[in-house]
Amino acid sequence: MSLMHGLKDYYRGYRRRIVISLMFFLLVIFVPLLLYGTITDRRLITDHIDNTGRYLVKNLAQNSELGVFTENRGYLNVPLHAIFSQEDVVWAAVYNLKGELIAEEHKIADFDPRLPDKVLSKASAPSQGELYKQNVSIHGREVLDFFCPVHLRPGSVAVEYEDVPSLEPRQRCIGFARVGMSLQRMRSRTIAIMRTGLLLGVLYLMIGFFVVWFVARAITRPVRQLEAAARDIGGGNLGVRIVPATDDELGSLAHTFNAMTDRLQHQMAKRQEAEQQMQRLILAVEQAAEMVIVLDKSGCVQYANPATRHIVGLQQGELLGLNPFMLERSSDQAERVAKVWQEISAGNTWSGSLVQRLKDGSERLLEQTIAPVRDDTGSIIGFVVIGRDVTREHILEERLRQAQKMEAIGTLAGGIAHDFNNILAAIIGYAELSCSQQNLDSGLRYNLEQILKASNRAADLVRQILAFSRKSLQEQKPVEFNKLLKESVQLLRASIPTTIDIQLKLPEEKVMIMADASQMHQVIINLCTNAAQAIGDRQGLITIQLGVCELQEKDGELEPGSYAKLTVQDNGPGIPSEIIGHIFEPFFTTKPVGKGTGMGLAVVDGIVKSHHGAVRVTSQPGAGATFDIFIPQLFHTDHHHPVADQEPLPCGTERILFVDDEVFLVDTSRRLLTGLGYQVTAVQSSREALALIRENPEGFDLVITDQTMPGMSGIELARAILKIRPTMPIILCSGYSDAVTPERATAEGVRFFLYKPVDKHTLATTLRQALAS
Numbered sequence: 001m002s003l004m005h006g007l008k009d010y011y012r013g014y015r016r017r018i019v020i021s022l023m024f025f026l027l028v029i030f031v032p033l034l035l036y037g038t039i040t041d042r043r044l045i046t047d048h049i050d051n052t053g054r055y056l057v058k059n060l061a062q063n064s065e066l067g068v069f070t071e072n073r074g075y076l077n078v079p080l081h082a083i084f085s086q087e088d089v090v091w092a093a094v095y096n097l098k099g100e101l102i103a104e105e106h107k108i109a110d111f112d113p114r115l116p117d118k119v120l121s122k123a124s125a126p127s128q129g130e131l132y133k134q135n136v137s138i139h140g141r142e143v144l145d146f147f148c149p150v151h152l153r154p155g156s157v158a159v160e161y162e163d164v165p166s167l168e169p170r171q172r173c174i175g176f177a178r179v180g181m182s183l184q185r186m187r188s189r190t191i192a193i194m195r196t197g198l199l200l201g202v203l204y205l206m207i208g209f210f211v212v213w214f215v216a217r218a219i220t221r222p223v224r225q226l227e228a229a230a231r232d233i234g235g236g237n238l239g240v241r242i243v244p245a246t247d248d249e250l251g252s253l254a255h256t257f258n259a260m261t262d263r264l265q266h267q268m269a270k271r272q273e274a275e276q277q278m279q280r281l282i283l284a285v286e287q288a289a290e291m292v293i294v295l296d297k298s299g300c301v302q303y304a305n306p307a308t309r310h311i312v313g314l315q316q317g318e319l320l321g322l323n324p325f326m327l328e329r330s331s332d333q334a335e336r337v338a339k340v341w342q343e344i345s346a347g348n349t350w351s352g353s354l355v356q357r358l359k360d361g362s363e364r365l366l367e368q369t370i371a372p373v374r375d376d377t378g379s380i381i382g383f384v385v386i387g388r389d390v391t392r393e394h395i396l397e398e399r400l401r402q403a404q405k406m407e408a409i410g411t412l413a414g415g416i417a418h419d420f421n422n423i424l425a426a427i428i429g430y431a432e433l434s435c436s437q438q439n440l441d442s443g444l445r446y447n448l449e450q451i452l453k454a455s456n457r458a459a460d461l462v463r464q465i466l467a468f469s470r471k472s473l474q475e476q477k478p479v480e481f482n483k484l485l486k487e488s489v490q491l492l493r494a495s496i497p498t499t500i501d502i503q504l505k506l507p508e509e510k511v512m513i514m515a516d517a518s519q520m521h522q523v524i525i526n527l528c529t530n531a532a533q534a535i536g537d538r539q540g541l542i543t544i545q546l547g548v549c550e551l552q553e554k555d556g557e558l559e560p561g562s563y564a565k566l567t568v569q570d571n572g573p574g575i576p577s578e579i580i581g582h583i584f585e586p587f588f589t590t591k592p593v594g595k596g597t598g599m600g601l602a603v604v605d606g607i608v609k610s611h612h613g614a615v616r617v618t619s620q621p622g623a624g625a626t627f628d629i630f631i632p633q634l635f636h637t638d639h640h641h642p643v644a645d646q647e648p649l650p651c652g653t654e655r656i657l658f659v660d661d662e663v664f665l666v667d668t669s670r671r672l673l674t675g676l677g678y679q680v681t682a683v684q685s686s687r688e689a690l691a692l693i694r695e696n697p698e699g700f701d702l703v704i705t706d707q708t709m710p711g712m713s714g715i716e717l718a719r720a721i722l723k724i725r726p727t728m729p730i731i732l733c734s735g736y737s738d739a740v741t742p743e744r745a746t747a748e749g750v751r752f753f754l755y756k757p758v759d760k761h762t763l764a765t766t767l768r769q770a771l772a773s
Contacts, residue, residue, distance in 0.1 A: 501542070659705040
């Protein structure tokens, strides 16, 4: 596997290129040298054979003169054999002038003894000494065939021996000598040289290959290290470093590479840190409870975090590309949004609140900060919006202001109630004193009775105001629903526009419920106020109807039984079906921000459920809405209100100490109690009363004291008296006080607690009960 991997590496990259280039260079040098050597050697051998052939054929021609002349073979054997025995000679022959073979020796079986016509023509040629040569191929063997004329030379042995007369030059040629020189040795030598050259070349190339391989390897090893390091770095391993093996250019490159890797590692570390910070920022933005919106330069949404989608009730696809500045709004909001756009387009940061209408028609108050986003040149490329839904906080603030307002009203009502009840107590007291006179004119008696009725109505009105402002004790007790509705309608008529008529339908029989009167007042007020707001400025009608219904089986949260059914119906536009299921949810409102808290119907639902009842609502678009309130009906209650002068007042002769800082109350109470037979000591100072008790603890049988007095309150006076005489019966009266409740007065030892104004029948009865206890 390592070999294959090595070969694979070899056939790619710079090492392959270096090896191939150097091997090609070696081949370029070796092949021409081999060819040159072979060709040169072939030329030398060919020239040698050619020269030898020429020499031998001439020698044969000279030595065959006598034999040719006499055509005696015996004279030719010696020269023929001498020539034939020479290296590379394959044949030797001698011919007469006619071309007839005289003698020959040959080594080739297919030797052709015939003379070529060109040779015979040489006999008559002027240049009789010219050689003729031709190449002959016999069975693949190449032969140089040499021909030379045989001449009779003057003075030669033949001429002397035969006594031949002198001849003309053209008559001196008497025959031909022929010698065949084989080129096989030349061919064999050439092949041997080629073979040897090839073997040497292969050896040369092999040695050269390995030399080149190791040279290329030495050159490319640092490069391969760089490549491997670069591959590791590409794979994310920035800890790779190269150890320079030399101090040459490759070593310098390794140092440079290491320095580059150090910088890259530093940059990657910074980048990773930035990416981590970016990831933390993205996670923080994605998980933030506040809105984070990125707008482009034209105001269209490019990004919105999940909190934004949750607050505005839109999905990501619906938000992207949406321009919040182009949404439909009310005229005042549209003008405000236009100013915001002008402000941020000028490059300024804007902070404030804007109202956003949702798909379901409800509105949200969004507190936002919008800032421009700039590029490196300072040009605005978009905007970032940071905001949160402050609808709940706004509603809570409104509720807090409302609660503070109601608390202020309650405080004012309490202060007014105290003084007003004292005044009413004086009016009622003097009227009752006048009515108790004998032989009173009937007309005058009637007038006094009307004064008493009006005063009692005024006292009831004060109690209603205290209940509505939550300054009275909240407790469920038997309540006449008919009467409570009448009182609530009287309060409503002053707060509902005159364009809306209120129609009250009550049954003849009394409907009793166990309820907290102030809370039931609030239920009626909230339902009717909602109805009036739904009707608006147009003519309208609110119908309030009381009835009784029987449930034979369980209906939702209502158990079987008898229920008082209160119906509040209006002829407003009705409630849309898509939101009717949400109207009892806290803080849900379709009114503009600042126009409603979204708590009215939620409070109604909570109060009714606390009274073991239920609320049902029906509505048709354009036909108004109907709310049905079911409260369990109360039976077998002794709802008795004593009326003055219906029975004789209880009297007595005991000693009574009366304490009040109001002159009129001191006077009327002293006269009233004296008229009932009691011995009355009336003072206007609690400290004076305490001094009388200290002076004679047994001098009084009962103490009646007001609560709110300068110097010492009624409860403090009672506490001091009980320290002196623990068994002293004490009745505590109050026009109104936050400091004392009936429960606290009883806990301090007070026998009875009465609210002013107190009629004479209640006072007389309470006196006897206190004295009897």
